[in-house]
Amino acid sequence: MTSTEPQAQQSGVRPTKQRLAVAAALEATAGFHSAQEIHEQLGGSVGLATVYRTLTMLADAGDVDMMRNEDGEAIYRRCSGTHHHHLVCRSCGHTVEVEGPAVERWTNAIAAEHGYADVSHTLEIFGTCRDCR
Amino acid sequence: MTSTEPQAQQSGVRPTKQRLAVAAALEATAGFHSAQEIHEQLGGSVGLATVYRTLTMLADAGDVDMMRNEDGEAIYRRCSGTHHHHLVCRSCGHTVEVEGPAVERWTNAIAAEHGYADVSHTLEIFGTCRDCR
DNA sequence: ACACTTTTGACAATGGTTCTCATGCTGAGT
DNA sequence: ACTCAGCATGAGAACCATTGTCAAAAGTGT
Ligand SMILES: [Zn+2]
Ligand SMILES: [Zn+2]
Ligand SMILES: [Zn+2]
Ligand SMILES: [Zn+2]
Numbered sequence: 001m002t003s004t005e006p007q008a009q010q011s012g013v014r015p016t017k018q019r020l021a022v023a024a025a026l027e028a029t030a031g032f033h034s035a036q037e038i039h040e041q042l043g044g045s046v047g048l049a050t051v052y053r054t055l056t057m058l059a060d061a062g063d064v065d066m067m068r069n070e071d072g073e074a075i076y077r078r079c080s081g082t083h084h085h086h087l088v089c090r091s092c093g094h095t096v097e098v099e100g101p102a103v104e105r106w107t108n109a110i111a112a113e114h115g116y117a118d119v120s121h122t123l124e125i126f127g128t129c130r131d132c133r
Numbered sequence: 134m135t136s137t138e139p140q141a142q143q144s145g146v147r148p149t150k151q152r153l154a155v156a157a158a159l160e161a162t163a164g165f166h167s168a169q170e171i172h173e174q175l176g177g178s179v180g181l182a183t184v185y186r187t188l189t190m191l192a193d194a195g196d197v198d199m200m201r202n203e204d205g206e207a208i209y210r211r212c213s214g215t216h217h218h219h220l221v222c223r224s225c226g227h228t229v230e231v232e233g234p235a236v237e238r239w240t241n242a243i244a245a246e247h248g249y250a251d252v253s254h255t256l257e258i259f260g261t262c263r264d265c266r
Numbered sequence: 267a268c269a270c271t272t273t274t275g276a277c278a279a280t281g282g283t284t285c286t287c288a289t290g291c292t293g294a295g296t
Numbered sequence: 297a298c299t300c301a302g303c304a305t306g307a308g309a310a311c312c313a314t315t316g317t318c319a320a321a322a323g324t325g326t
Contacts, residue, residue: 072205116260127249
């Protein structure tokens with residue numbers, strides 16, 4: 001390995017102002033938001049295609065959480081890095097992050113019991129919050 | 134009350150041949166299928182719109198289970214009437230219905246604890262089955 | 267057969283998401 | 297600071313699952 005070899009020029013994920021804007025928008029707002037909502041919230045200053053691309057990247061990188069609402073639309077939210085689930089208000093969207101060791105244990109046990117490996121799961125809880133009652 | 138009064142003529146959900154065909158298609162095949170797949174499986178003998186309408190009805194009536202694949206598309210499957218969840222193989226799609234009283238209890242408790250009412254939830258477990266390992 | 271309601275299906279219309287590609291920027295090297 | 301290759305952007309087209317429209321077809325009770 002020649003020491004002169006440049007570090008392969010690692011492609012690059014550039015911190016462009018658009019990407020920063022999308023990330024900031026997620027920081028600024030609570031709850032889950034669709035790509036279109038973020039696009040609007042930014043006053044259209046960031047192209048819709050770019051918003052979609054950025055959100056997909058962030059989600060793949062694990063920096064944001066992506067889930068689907070009941071209509072199957074993708075919605076995103078800045079989340080803590082640890083594994084958790086959501087309790088979402090059907091009416092106002094207010095979201096609470098919840099953890100459930102019991103559930104994690106249960107899913108793993110059930111999966112193992114049936115011979116399934118590489119287990120993952122999705123769990124979302126929907127309801128109507130106090131303020132919307 | 135005049136005896137001539139017809140019993141309110143209760144509209145009716147007619148067991149048309151199209152509806153029966155869709156239901157039969159679900160019976161015949163294992164695993165989850167999209168509306169379009171069912172439409173094709175029926176050789177287009179049942180209009181796509183009708184397939185969609187029928188599946189929606191069946192799902193609302195609780196006769197079939199609807200979930201969304203990772204692309205957000207709706208997929209349906211004939212299921213037992215009781216509330217349950219699925220353990221799905223990412224590779225071959227083989228599905229196992231699982232029940233988890235503990236999970237049900239946990240979600241309700243968590244929701245109540247945070248003041249949420251009318252609670253519902255979605256929980257799917259993904260993994261690789263023994264045959265696909 | 268008649269009057270009336272439900273259902274169907276071809277096709278149009280929606281709407282979220284992705285693709286295209288010409289143009290804009292960035293950044294490393296000079 | 298200047299250059300150039302390549303990543304990034306965005307306007308709009310393209311996709312595609314799903315829903316809406318509505319006239320024709322089928323079913324129901326009399
Ligand atoms: Zn609420
Ligand atoms: Zn979990
Ligand atoms: Zn399998
Ligand atoms: Zn459950």
